[in-house]
Amino acid sequence: MxxxxxxxxxxxxxxxxxxxxxxxxxxxxxxxLPEHDPTKKPYVISIPPPxxxxxxxxxxxxxVTLEDLMIRHQxxxxxxxxxxxxxxxxxxxxxxxxxxxxxxQGTSREEVGRxxxxxxxxxxxxxxxxxxxxxxxRLGASCDWSRERFTLDEGLSRAVREAFVHLYEKxxxxxxxxxxxxxxxxxxxxxxxEVEHSEENGKLYYFKYQLAENxxxxxxxxxxxxxxxxxxxxxxVHPDDDRYKHFIGKKVLVPILxxxxxxxxxxxxxxxFGTGALKITPGHDPNDYEIGLRHNLDLLSMLDKKARVTEVxxxxxxxxxxxxxxxxWQDMKTAGLVIKEEDYLHQVPRAQRGGEIIxxxxxxxxxxxxxxxxxxxxxAVKEEDIEIIPERFKxxxxxxxxxxxxxxxxRQLWWGHRIPVWYCDDCSELTVAREDPSSCQAxxxxxxxxxxxxxxxxxxxALWPFSTLGWPDETPDLKYxxxxxxxxxxxDILFFWVARMIMFSLELTGxxxxxxxxxxxxxxxxxxxxxxxxxxxxxxxxxxxxDMGTDAVRFTMLVGSxxxxxxxxxxQKVEANRNFANKIWNAGRFVLGNLEKAPAAPENDPDWTLxxxxxxxxxxxxxxxxxxxxxxxxxxxxxxxxxDFFWGxxxxxxxEAAKQQIIEGGDRAFYTIETLIKIFDLSMRLLHPFTPFVxxxxxxxxxxxxxxxxxxxxxxxxxxALMISSWPEPRPIENWxxxxxxxxxxxxxxxxxxxxxxxxxxxxxxxxIPANLVAGDxxxxxxxxxxxxxxxxxxxxxxxxxxxxxxxxxxGQIGLVAxxxxxxxxxxxxxxxxxxxxxxxxxxxxxxxxxxxxxDLLASPFAQxxxxxxxxxxxxxxxxYQETAGTLQVQINNLEEIT
RNA sequence: GGGCGCGUAGCUCAGUUGGUUAGAGCGCACGGUUCACAUCCGUGAGGUCGAUGGUUCGAGUCCAUUCGCGCCCACCA
Numbered sequence: 001m002x003x004x005x006x007x008x009x010x011x012x013x014x015x016x017x018x019x020x021x022x023x024x025x026x027x028x029x030x031x032x033l034p035e036h037d038p039t040k041k042p043y044v045i046s047i048p049p050p051x052x053x054x055x056x057x058x059x060x061x062x063x064v065t066l067e068d069l070m071i072r073h074q075x076x077x078x079x080x081x082x083x084x085x086x087x088x089x090x091x092x093x094x095x096x097x098x099x100x101x102x103x104x105q106g107t108s109r110e111e112v113g114r115x116x117x118x119x120x121x122x123x124x125x126x127x128x129x130x131x132x133x134x135x136x137x138r139l140g141a142s143c144d145w146s147r148e149r150f151t152l153d154e155g156l157s158r159a160v161r162e163a164f165v166h167l168y169e170k171x172x173x174x175x176x177x178x179x180x181x182x183x184x185x186x187x188x189x190x191x192x193x194e195v196e197h198s199e200e201n202g203k204l205y206y207f208k209y210q211l212a213e214n215x216x217x218x219x220x221x222x223x224x225x226x227x228x229x230x231x232x233x234x235x236x237v238h239p240d241d242d243r244y245k246h247f248i249g250k251k252v253l254v255p256i257l258x259x260x261x262x263x264x265x266x267x268x269x270x271x272x273f274g275t276g277a278l279k280i281t282p283g284h285d286p287n288d289y290e291i292g293l294r295h296n297l298d299l300l301s302m303l304d305k306k307a308r309v310t311e312v313x314x315x316x317x318x319x320x321x322x323x324x325x326x327x328x329w330q331d332m333k334t335a336g337l338v339i340k341e342e343d344y345l346h347q348v349p350r351a352q353r354g355g356e357i358i359x360x361x362x363x364x365x366x367x368x369x370x371x372x373x374x375x376x377x378x379x380a381v382k383e384e385d386i387e388i389i390p391e392r393f394k395x396x397x398x399x400x401x402x403x404x405x406x407x408x409x410x411r412q413l414w415w416g417h418r419i420p421v422w423y424c425d426d427c428s429e430l431t432v433a434r435e436d437p438s439s440c441q442a443x444x445x446x447x448x449x450x451x452x453x454x455x456x457x458x459x460x461x462a463l464w465p466f467s468t469l470g471w472p473d474e475t476p477d478l479k480y481x482x483x484x485x486x487x488x489x490x491x492d493i494l495f496f497w498v499a500r501m502i503m504f505s506l507e508l509t510g511x512x513x514x515x516x517x518x519x520x521x522x523x524x525x526x527x528x529x530x531x532x533x534x535x536x537x538x539x540x541x542x543x544x545x546x547d548m549g550t551d552a553v554r555f556t557m558l559v560g561s562x563x564x565x566x567x568x569x570x571x572q573k574v575e576a577n578r579n580f581a582n583k584i585w586n587a588g589r590f591v592l593g594n595l596e597k598a599p600a601a602p603e604n605d606p607d608w609t610l611x612x613x614x615x616x617x618x619x620x621x622x623x624x625x626x627x628x629x630x631x632x633x634x635x636x637x638x639x640x641x642x643x644d645f646f647w648g649x650x651x652x653x654x655x656e657a658a659k660q661q662i663i664e665g666g667d668r669a670f671y672t673i674e675t676l677i678k679i680f681d682l683s684m685r686l687l688h689p690f691t692p693f694v695x696x697x698x699x700x701x702x703x704x705x706x707x708x709x710x711x712x713x714x715x716x717x718x719x720x721a722l723m724i725s726s727w728p729e730p731r732p733i734e735n736w737x738x739x740x741x742x743x744x745x746x747x748x749x750x751x752x753x754x755x756x757x758x759x760x761x762x763x764x765x766x767x768x769i770p771a772n773l774v775a776g777d778x779x780x781x782x783x784x785x786x787x788x789x790x791x792x793x794x795x796x797x798x799x800x801x802x803x804x805x806x807x808x809x810x811x812g813q814i815g816l817v818a819x820x821x822x823x824x825x826x827x828x829x830x831x832x833x834x835x836x837x838x839x840x841x842x843x844x845x846x847x848x849x850x851x852x853x854x855x856d857l858l859a860s861p862f863a864q865x866x867x868x869x870x871x872x873x874x875x876x877x878x879x880x881y882q883e884t885a886g887t888l889q890v891q892i893n894n895l896e897e898i899t
Numbered sequence: 900g901g902g903c904g905c906g907u908a909g910c911u912c913a914g915u916u917g918g919u920u921a922g923a924g925c926g927c928a929c930g931g932u933u934c935a936c937a938u939c940c941g942u943g944a945g946g947u948c949g950a951u952g953g954u955u956c957g958a959g960u961c962c963a964u965u966c967g968c969g970c971c972c973a974c975c976a
Contacts, residue, residue, distance in 0.1 A: 004936075197973085204976085223976060270975060278976055287974040346976090360974095392903065399902070399972070491971090521904095526911060528969080548938095559924095560912075565904075566970090568911060575938080576924050582938045590935035628915080640913065640923075648923095655935075752942090758930095759942040765931050850920065857919075857957090865956040870918050 001593060002701065006585040008549035011697040016137060019696075024075075024723050025142045027082045027481075036080070036480045043074040044082045044484040046465045047143065048497070049151065051090035053097055053128040056135035058523040058531070058569060059490065061541045062561060064139045065554040066520060067488050069635055071142055072689040076727035082481050083142060084468045086149035087129060091457040092186065092353050095415040098124050114414050114452075121415050135542060140550055140692045142723070147477075149468045151460040152417070159467035160417045160460050161434050163508055167368060168432045172507070173409075175421075177364045179282075179289040180408050183351045184307035184321075188412035189365050190351060191456060192405060193496055195358050197347040204346075206275065206339035207332055209235050212251035212260050219247060219263070220339055222274035224346055225284075226332075227325040229255055230313040231302035234280040236291060239265035244277055255337045256328060257314050264295050283362050301362050321359070366410040366419060366453070373503035374401045380502060385512045389633050390564040393491060393519055400495055407500075409456045416454030424448050462500035465513040472508075487514040491521065491564055518633060519564050523557075526570030544574055551691035552578035558690055559639040580643060581694045584687070587651050588698035591676045592705055594662060601710040602667040609668070610785050611657035612675045614744035617737035618649050619679055624730040626686055642686050650679060653748065653792075660791035674711055677702065681718075682728050696722045743781055747789055749818040754793040754825070757816060761830050770799030772810060774822035779804040782821075811898060815840065815891040817884045822891075837895045844888040847881055854878040 019025065027042060028035050036042075045067050050060055067083060075081045098121045099109050109117050129150075136143070149156060167173040180189045205226045208218035219235055235252050237244035248265040268291055269278045282292025283301045292299060302312040309316045309324045316324045332338050349358040378401045380386050381394060388394045410419060422431040422440070429442035439446050463471070465487070469478040483505075487498060498517055505513035524530055525537040532538065545553050555577040561567045622645045629638035654676075661672040680702065684695040699722035706715055719725050754771070763769065771793075775782045782789065782802050790797035806822070809815070814831055816823035854874055857863075863871055 002935095005938085221976080225976090268975085274976055280976095285974075285976085287976080290974080347973095396903070396971070403973080495972095522970095528905095528911090562913085570911065570925085572925050573911075579924095579936095579938045582936065586936035586939085588935080593935070625915090632915085634915090637913070637915090644923080651935090652940085659934095755941060756943085762930070765941065846920095853920075861956040862919085863956085866918065870957095874919080 042080040049088035052087040085143035204344035220275040231300040410453040419451040491519040521566035548578035613740035657788040768796035
């Protein structure tokens with residue numbers, strides 16, 4: 001006998017090892033087959049690589065369990081499956097962690113130098129990189145770990161270089177000075193996507209731009225960043241603005257500095273907004289940059305890399321950007337150039353990582369020319385080479401692709417893929433090469449040095465689905481497994497990652513990297529709040545797994561998530577699913593316990609009971625529904641169906657009926673146990689992708705027990721593990737099954753109405769009571785089912801009568817109606833006739849309401865317009881109600897006669 | 900400025916192609932300890948599906964308007 005409590009920790013550790021050692025995580029789970037079966041289309045997922053030095057959070061748990069569910073499902077369907085795991089070097093994030101460590105040691109990145117710093121970072125990776133991988137294994141992820149990759153691996157680094165050089169040679173990568181987003185504290189450029197705009201209270205500063213020819217006359221200007229005045233190279237007004245258009249062509253004086261700059265006319269300027277005139281700072285504002293290009297304006301950089309004012313700022317040189325703002329404004333006040341300040345709510349650009357205010361500035365960086373790539377990527381989704389789930393994200397994708405800007409890919413960091421470009425110190429030509437060159441391509445000089453910058457982390461991530469399979473080499477893996485099948489990831493990285501994978505794959509491999517994009521939502525706390533340390537609502541998945549088991553956590557994530565919608569997670573939910581795992585465990589114990597006590601195999605053919613047929617039919621229905629839901633990627637809904645079946649039908653009803661059938665002994669007991677086993681087996685299969693551990697554990701015990709039991713010959717060839725067993729195939733339900741289901745539902749009705757009355761009358765659950773049933777056409781069926789009926793309703797089977805018809809209503813008994821069945825319970829002492837009459841009358845009133853409703857409905861145009869089947873359903877219902885109402889009326893009349 | 904999602908029982912959420920007295924878990928009330936499970940069993944109370952209008956024989960489910968919450972994108976100083 002299995003222990004009462006499921007020791008999930010031991011099972012989890014043992015089973016994972018068992019699976020992996022047997023090679024089940026490999027693309028072919030049949031050891032006799034070659035690894036690549038060229039006749040079968042494989043199902044492939046590449047894991048969204050988590051940051052190498054990260055620790056597991058609930059977001060990881062969601063995607064790992066979802067992907068594991070998909071992979072396990074396909075594997076059981078007999079499809080060769082490959083799930084490629086790996087980690088991402090996460091440039092900025094990792095570098096910052098190591099820098100922090102150095103700071104603690106009293107040193108810094110600059111102090112130790114590039115080489116030593118990289119050594120330190122690799123060391124850090126070695127120490128911390130294993131953590132997340134270990135945690136992913138704990139979740140049960142059936143990844144092929146022999147194919148684990150890291151974005152800075154030799155192979156992937158080669159892919160990065162190949163991609164860079166390819167794009168460069170095609171003219172899709174260029175270098176040049178452009179206005180970029182600069183992060184002063186990180187000291188690097190970041191891409192547009194890494195800038196977040198947050199709405200904040202600031203000030204709008206109004207001041208005067210004096211005319212050079214007559215300082216008495218001025219153009220009023222408003223700005224949110226007065227310090228940028230120092231780098232103004234024009235003032236712009238709308239060419240049709242009567243207030244200002246006569247200034248066009250004249251010169252104005254930059255406040256304090258006194259530089260003369262032109263007044264220009266440009267339609268970009270909005271007449272209504274602010275003062276209707278605009279200061280132009282091409283060096284520090286994206287719009288102004290565009291205007292500057294149109295008008296050939298000078299371009300001044302007033303900030304250095306630490307956001308301190310340069311020599312352009314004259315007297316303010318060396319001051320921090322915010323200090324300069326304050327000082328300049330003060331000086332302008334003194335000089336009488338200030339008009340006013342207003343409170344102002346506006347969007348402030350902040351760094352996604354670190355949160356400091358980003359400065360747009362001119363800098364020489366590397367860029368990917370994105371338009372040609374985006375065009376192809378747009379087409380791939382429009383022409384449905386790639387499907388997006390949920391579909392609404394297509395629109396988001398299109399919108400982004402249609403408005404995309406060139407991608408700044410160089411980062412002034414050390415941890416990452418160094419840009420494969422070398423500059424010649426002699427001829428200043430550059431060499432772009434796949435392998436480290438020893439000399440300049442142009443002049444042959446050996447005086448060359450490599451670009452110090454590294455690539456945006458997302459550059460290597462964008463190659464992930466094919467670089468992990470061996471690209472640029474035509475490896476067998478690449479040929480067989482690429483393109484991949486499913487890209488499952490969070491909607492928050494649709495642009496960062498998914499879009500770029502599509503663009504790069506189409507350009508570099510010529511095909512879309514995956515067929516389906518499944519986007520999940522974010523994991524929030526139970527009230528839909530983001531989890532954060534400061535709010536104290538963070539749930540650590542490892543703790544919860546230790547407490548309640550991995551299966552409970554997995555089931556919670558899977559059932560609670562709908563594609564593209566955020567998931568609110570609470571410990572209560574996990575607890576509920578821990579209870580479900582416990583339920584599975586105990587149902588398994590029950591099946592096993594009976595299996596051990598099973599009688600010898602009978603000579604006779606099976607004689608199935610109603611309950612047997614019913615549970616089979618319900619199982620078929622479940623298989624069909626689950627199949628349908630999986631095909632529609634409604635995994636959570638599928639889990640819910642299985643849960644309801646297993647707990648609400650198999651455990652609550654069939655197991656209880658089975659108890660009685662087993663007591664009957666002999667053939668009946670044998671076939672009941674067989675049904676218990678078979679339905680349990682199918683349930684474990686359906687449940688396995690959701691809760692792999694408890695299902696495998698029980699299934700292994702079951703398999704073992706079956707093998708030494710009389711069922712051995714009747715239960716064919718189970719494989720060596722549930723994980724690689726076959727997925728139940730749906731088949732259509734037959735008519736006789738529908739009848740069986742209806743009959744059993746009648747039994748359930750009777751049982752419920754008796755239980756209901758027992759609760760109402762406070763009859764102890766254990767107390768057996770007598771009953772008299774009037775069953776009409778169902779008489780023989782009920783007689784047949786008396787055993788289970790008595791067990792389920794706690795009737796004294798020696799004191800139950802079942803007759804087809806009754807001439808006279810029994811006196812002094814409680815009357816009940818369940819569909820076409822009349823029930824009389826001779827419970828002397830419990831019957832207060834008055835009370836009974838009241839109860840029956842209330843019931844009748846309710847029923848009459850229903851009858852009226854249905855009569856009205858059937859008299860309405862509904863009867864003509866609705867499909868026949870729907871109408872018939874209602875007619876049938878009405879007939880049933882009327883019958884019941886008739887019975888109730890008779891019972892009530894009878895009571896009245898007595899009193 | 901554009902786009903999207905959500906609003907269903909006290910709480911957190913499900914709800915097939917619209918089909919006709921709306922489901923679950925948790926919580927709550929009442930009753931249950933031998934024989935799979937108190938991480939359990941049985942029974943019950945509790946929503947008319949944010950609001951309004953429309954399409955339809957029929958709407959939580961489709962359309963329009965509206966209110967509330969959240970998110971994404973965007974160069975109005």
